[in-house]
Amino acid sequence: xxxxxxxxxxxxxWCAGFAVLLVALVGVALSTGRLHIPFLDALRALFGVGDRxxxxxxxxxxxxxxxxxxxxxxxxxxxxxxxxxLLRNPLASPDVIGVTGGASVGAVLVIxxxxxxxxxxxxxxxxxxxAVAVLIGASAWRSQVSVTRLVLVGVAxxxxxxxxxxxxxxxxxxxxxxxxxxxTSGSLYGRTWTEVWVAGGAIVAVAxxxxxxxxxxxxxxxxxxxAGGLGLDPRRARLGLLMLAVVLASLAAALSGPIGFVAxxxxxxxxxxxxxxxxxxxxxxxLTGATLLLxxxxxxLNLLPIHGLPAxxxxxxxxxxxxxWLMARSERRSLT
Amino acid sequence: MTxxxxxxxxxxxxxxxxVVRDLDLEIPDHxxxxxxxxxxxxxxxxxxxxxxxxxxxxxGVTLDGTDIHRIPARTLAKSLGLLPQQPVTPEAITVxxxxxxxxxxxxxxxxTWSGADQEAVERxxxxxxxxxxxxxxxxxLSGGQRQRAWIALALAQETDLLLLDEPTTFLxxxxxxxxxxxxxxxxxxxxxxxxxxLHDLGQAARYADHLVVxxxxxxxxxxxxxxxxxAELVERVFxxxxxxxxxxxxxxxLVVPLARKASPSSVH
Numbered sequence: 191x192x193x194x195x196x197x198x199x200x201x202x203x204w205c206a207g208f209a210v211l212l213v214a215l216v217g218v219a220l221s222t223g224r225l226h227i228p229f230l231d232a233l234r235a236l237f238g239v240g241d242r243x244x245x246x247x248x249x250x251x252x253x254x255x256x257x258x259x260x261x262x263x264x265x266x267x268x269x270x271x272x273x274x275x276l277l278r279n280p281l282a283s284p285d286v287i288g289v290t291g292g293a294s295v296g297a298v299l300v301i302x303x304x305x306x307x308x309x310x311x312x313x314x315x316x317x318x319x320x321a322v323a324v325l326i327g328a329s330a331w332r333s334q335v336s337v338t339r340l341v342l343v344g345v346a347x348x349x350x351x352x353x354x355x356x357x358x359x360x361x362x363x364x365x366x367x368x369x370x371x372x373x374t375s376g377s378l379y380g381r382t383w384t385e386v387w388v389a390g391g392a393i394v395a396v397a398x399x400x401x402x403x404x405x406x407x408x409x410x411x412x413x414x415x416x417a418g419g420l421g422l423d424p425r426r427a428r429l430g431l432l433m434l435a436v437v438l439a440s441l442a443a444a445l446s447g448p449i450g451f452v453a454x455x456x457x458x459x460x461x462x463x464x465x466x467x468x469x470x471x472x473x474x475x476x477l478t479g480a481t482l483l484l485x486x487x488x489x490x491l492n493l494l495p496i497h498g499l500p501a502x503x504x505x506x507x508x509x510x511x512x513x514x515w516l517m518a519r520s521e522r523r524s525l526t
Numbered sequence: 527m528t529x530x531x532x533x534x535x536x537x538x539x540x541x542x543x544x545v546v547r548d549l550d551l552e553i554p555d556h557x558x559x560x561x562x563x564x565x566x567x568x569x570x571x572x573x574x575x576x577x578x579x580x581x582x583x584x585x586g587v588t589l590d591g592t593d594i595h596r597i598p599a600r601t602l603a604k605s606l607g608l609l610p611q612q613p614v615t616p617e618a619i620t621v622x623x624x625x626x627x628x629x630x631x632x633x634x635x636x637x638t639w640s641g642a643d644q645e646a647v648e649r650x651x652x653x654x655x656x657x658x659x660x661x662x663x664x665x666x667l668s669g670g671q672r673q674r675a676w677i678a679l680a681l682a683q684e685t686d687l688l689l690l691d692e693p694t695t696f697l698x699x700x701x702x703x704x705x706x707x708x709x710x711x712x713x714x715x716x717x718x719x720x721x722x723x724l725h726d727l728g729q730a731a732r733y734a735d736h737l738v739v740x741x742x743x744x745x746x747x748x749x750x751x752x753x754x755x756x757a758e759l760v761e762r763v764f765x766x767x768x769x770x771x772x773x774x775x776x777x778x779x780l781v782v783p784l785a786r787k788a789s790p791s792s793v794h
Contacts, residue, residue, distance in 0.1 A: 192622060194623055405635075408627055411619075412614055412616065415608070416613045416679075418578065418599075419577055419606075420630045420631055421600035421604075421630065466617055466618040
């Protein structure tokens with residue numbers, strides 16, 4: 191049996207494991223709350239089976255939040271994995287290179303205006319993320335897409351936008367500032383079915399498109415000259431695929447606010463578990479991201495003594511030490 | 527002599543610097559062509575131009591009479607394969623997975639891996655002698671084995687023309703010869719047209735049917751090594767006074783630099 195087949199089986203085994211874990215976590219999250227619902231009843235109620243109060247609580251109050259966490263987590267992880275691979279930089283991710291910052295500015299502007307309906311917040315977030323992507327893309331297109339330059343420009347934009355968001359929050363009237371602050375800390379609180387259907391549907395579509403491009407990404411991994419020799423315009427292909435990643439990250443931000451570290455962390459976890467990227471590891475990436483964000487939200491909601499802590503705070507608490515460790519390790523590697 | 531790949535008044539630039547100027551070239555079909563010249567003469571740039579990796583600022587490159595920039599990239603990649611000078615080996619990729627990527631121009635977004643694809647990969651693995659290494663990570667192979675794996679990728683592409691940019695760099699002498707023998711076989715049994723950039727004039731003279739000498743971005747000479755490689759040309763292009771003698775093994779021209787006056791520091 192060839193190594194490719196063995197690697198694929200191992201990846202599929204991990205996929206199955208994470209799928210089971212994810213379903214279990216969904217069941218637990220749906221059954222937990224002020225009204226406790228037994229695990230299986232909660233899962234059944236998700237599909238409208240069971241007595242009316244249970245179905246109402248699960249479908250109307252708990253499910254949107256849970257589904258939002260699953261979809262946003264998967265989208266973030268996929269976006270992070272694509273960004274790191276295309277930019278050949280293990281520290282690149284949408285929340286590092288400014289996309290998430292753009293989404294925040296978009297969302298906070300809508301909240302700040304007070305007059306625009308709140309349902310438009312996700313749309314504004316996607317628009318903000320895309321605007322930043324176009325900005326970075328334009329600056330990189332003119333130069334010969336130096337990856338370092340692209341990442342540096344992104345980091346600068348992210349920092350600048352974070353400052354803008356803070357400034358806006360400080361200048362807001364009190365009640366709007368509260369809303370904006372809650373959004374920018376990355377919370378899944380109060381998601382509605384409309385938001386989940388619109389953003390979630392878009393995420394599924396874009397993720398599907400991304401999965402179809404796996405061959406192009408693998409060819410780009412060989413370097414620009416080899417990719418060119420194999421009939422791919424490397425610059426155009428790389429920027430096109432990056433745009434897919436940006437749309438995914440912006441849609442995720444529209445659902446969950448700017449969640450840090452999921453996009454950065456999950457690709458490294460997957461690489462540890464399943465080795466170098468293949469089409470099958472894409473599925474594992476999505477499942478791991480979904481599990482991680484849903485888990486973080488569950489911990490924030492139920493297991494911590496502080497009430498109303500956003501999921502973003504949990505992922506950041508996990509992610510920050512991980513990032514430091516990763517940097518220390520890559521530094522050691524480059525020294526040896 | 528027939529020639530599918532040719533250039534006409536080709537000019538290539540990096541930023542504002544002209545690297546290749548007004549170059550007319552005909553690459554003979556079913557032959558091995560070696561491009562030689564001093565460092566920074568533009569020989570690798572010329573190869574990148576032939577492979578459509580660089581857009582000409584004047585003139586052009588034609589394949590079967592059509593400007594290669596008018597041929598869709600994927601279509602061109604079915605006729606023209608390329609091994610760049612320093613390809614990037616993805617982390618932990620196995621030899622077979624690497625060679626499979628050579629099938630990219632033959633696949634569409636929705637197409638699945640076909641029997642023809644697998645056959646091409648098997649032929650390429652066998653031809654380059656890396657069959658037994660197929661499950662090994664490429665980044666753990668020796669330099670010679672790794673180069674063979676990369677050549678296998680280009681073979682899996684199943685192109686009539688193969689461009690190799692300094693395929694022997696970073697290899698020791700034995701592995702240099704292994705790679706050059708492989709190139710000679712690829713040409714001999716498949717009738718493949720091979721164009722390669724080489725550093726060593728002796729190896730170029732031994733392994734090439736056709737020599738292209740580039741000097742300061744312009745064509746200095748082109749033709750069979752026995753006719754092209756003269757003492758006068760080597761002195762003019764490489765600035766090295768020399769004698770050209772028949773290679774005692776093959777009879778091809780061998781460049782022997784004249785002994786220089788011993789430098790003062792070595793006289794005691």
